[in-house]
Amino acid sequence: MAHYQQDFFPADRISAELPAINRQAGLAHLEKFVPLAGSSYTKGRNFDRGRDNHSAVSRLSAHLRRRSITEEEVLGAVLKHHSFSASEKFILEIFWRGYFKGWLANRPSVWNEFVQYHHANAGNAGTDTESSRRAISGKTGISCFDSWVDELKTSYYLHNHARMWFASIWIFTLGLDWQSGAAFFARYLRDFCPASNTLGWRWVAGLHTQGKHYLATAENIARCTDNRFNPVGQLDETAMPLSGAPHPPAYFSNPETPVVSSPYLLLATAEDCHLESLALACPPAAVISLPAAMGDSSWIEGVPAMRCAETLAFDKDAISESAGRASAYFDCPHHELADSPHSAALADSLAGYAEQFRTDRIVTAYPGVGFWQTHLDSLSGQLPTGQIDVVMRAYDRLTIGAAKKGFFPFKAHIPDWLGQLLDA
Numbered sequence: 001m002a003h004y005q006q007d008f009f010p011a012d013r014i015s016a017e018l019p020a021i022n023r024q025a026g027l028a029h030l031e032k033f034v035p036l037a038g039s040s041y042t043k044g045r046n047f048d049r050g051r052d053n054h055s056a057v058s059r060l061s062a063h064l065r066r067r068s069i070t071e072e073e074v075l076g077a078v079l080k081h082h083s084f085s086a087s088e089k090f091i092l093e094i095f096w097r098g099y100f101k102g103w104l105a106n107r108p109s110v111w112n113e114f115v116q117y118h119h120a121n122a123g124n125a126g127t128d129t130e131s132s133r134r135a136i137s138g139k140t141g142i143s144c145f146d147s148w149v150d151e152l153k154t155s156y157y158l159h160n161h162a163r164m165w166f167a168s169i170w171i172f173t174l175g176l177d178w179q180s181g182a183a184f185f186a187r188y189l190r191d192f193c194p195a196s197n198t199l200g201w202r203w204v205a206g207l208h209t210q211g212k213h214y215l216a217t218a219e220n221i222a223r224c225t226d227n228r229f230n231p232v233g234q235l236d237e238t239a240m241p242l243s244g245a246p247h248p249p250a251y252f253s254n255p256e257t258p259v260v261s262s263p264y265l266l267l268a269t270a271e272d273c274h275l276e277s278l279a280l281a282c283p284p285a286a287v288i289s290l291p292a293a294m295g296d297s298s299w300i301e302g303v304p305a306m307r308c309a310e311t312l313a314f315d316k317d318a319i320s321e322s323a324g325r326a327s328a329y330f331d332c333p334h335h336e337l338a339d340s341p342h343s344a345a346l347a348d349s350l351a352g353y354a355e356q357f358r359t360d361r362i363v364t365a366y367p368g369v370g371f372w373q374t375h376l377d378s379l380s381g382q383l384p385t386g387q388i389d390v391v392m393r394a395y396d397r398l399t400i401g402a403a404k405k406g407f408f409p410f411k412a413h414i415p416d417w418l419g420q421l422l423d424a
């Protein structure tokens with residue numbers, strides 16, 4: 001199987017001033033943003049003012065996505081400063097990720113099909129044509145699109161509106177597969193989230209809400225970029241939505257919270273970097289951090305990488321910082337498992353730690369649908385007990401349970417959830 005051909009992805013220029021992803025940086029960033037989460041966010045959130053001017057939006061996604069700060073912390077801090085009605089737009093956006101994460105948990109075949117497409121196309125899906133080569137190297141001649149390619153590759157972030165325009169131009173003007181666009185985002189976004197990314201692309205394509213697509217227009221781009229761009233005459237503004245077979249639901253049933261009596265090992269992943277706030281009945285015997293590569297397709301030998309080394313490096317640092325913090329909080333040792341593309345080798349090391357700490361219980365936070373879940377399943381299958389217990393947060397239990405249809409019935413629960421989550 002061929003791997004990514006490096007010339008499709010010319011060496012990235014890495015922005016020197018990228019903020020770290022860890023709890024301290026996340027909390028400091030939250031504190032600065034909170035005063036802006038009311039009318040400033042409501043009025044300014046749709047404007048993409050360029051790569052160093054995204055101050056109207058929170059840029060908290062890389063922290064929220066890894067839970068180095070939790071949804072409850074962000075919602076609580078915002079509601080201490082603003083009324084619900086003043087900050088409603090921001091609060092709804094926070095819950096959009098919970099909605100997508102829940103929706104994917106209830107229809108995991110959407111993710112599996114996307115990953116299969118990536119594997120079947122040897123990781124360079126849709127990138128081996130002249131048109132796609134121009135797109136991913138930012139040489140389409142559509143200056144807004146080319147500029148977003150550069151911004152994405154150098155800052156690992158794009159404003160939400162830019163993501164929508166980008167995906168729309170990719171699919172409807174350039175005629176490229178949505179899956180190759182979603183893989184391109186997955187490669188570079190430092191907030192890459194299997195649910196928000198896959199479903200964000202499908203939403204733009206008209207596959208999430210069947211028949212309703214998102215068409216970028218030159219007028220909207222000009223207005224919402226303060227006329228930095230005006231691709232008049234360059235976009236297909238009349239394309240029809242894509243169509244595809246609907247995915248039947250396979251509703252997620254919330255697992256019982258495992259009754260864990262000491263000793264047990266607590267696994268640190270990039271999916272939940274605030275282990276201290278998990279509902280754990282007693283402290284672990286040790287915290288074990290798993291390799292960041294488990295957040296990518298390439299963890300399975302012979303399968304091409306989807307994500308780039310730089311965004312995986314953010315995961316590695318976030319896991320390491322979270323495990324170190326948890327070990328101090330629980331007053332227990334911390335060990336790091338060396339990267340290995342074999343679940344059997346990793347399972348052996350884990351079984352060694354289990355023996356050292358005289359336990360057969362291994363626990364981790366619910367990872368959501370995505371690479372981590374797939375690889376944790378394969379790892380647990382190799383363990384002598386064949387099991388890793390999953391602890392779910394109340395936030396996930398509530399949102400997954402309600403994410404079965406559209407966002408409107410889902411959002412009706414939000415006031416009640418805020419009461420439950422923030423009063424707890």
Ligand SMILES: Cc1cc2nc3c(=O)[nH]c(=O)nc-3n(C[C@H](O)[C@H](O)[C@H](O)COP(=O)(O)OP(=O)(O)OC[C@H]3O[C@@H](n4cnc5c(N)ncnc54)[C@H](O)[C@@H]3O)c2cc1C
Nearest residue numbers: 057058059060061093094097160163191192193196197200
């Ligand atoms: C094609 C496409 C791909 C996307 N891929 C990702 C992804 O991989 N990871 C990711 O976290 N978000 C993704 N999004 C959603 C959204 O663009 C980002 O969450 C947002 O731009 C992050 O910037 P921010 O933190 O400044 O957002 P803010 O506007 O400040 O929003 C606050 C938080 O709400 C959540 N949020 C906001 N908008 C959305 C949304 N439309 N869908 C889901 N959650 C949202 C995020 O956690 C975000 O941090 C995608 C959207 C599209 C259209």
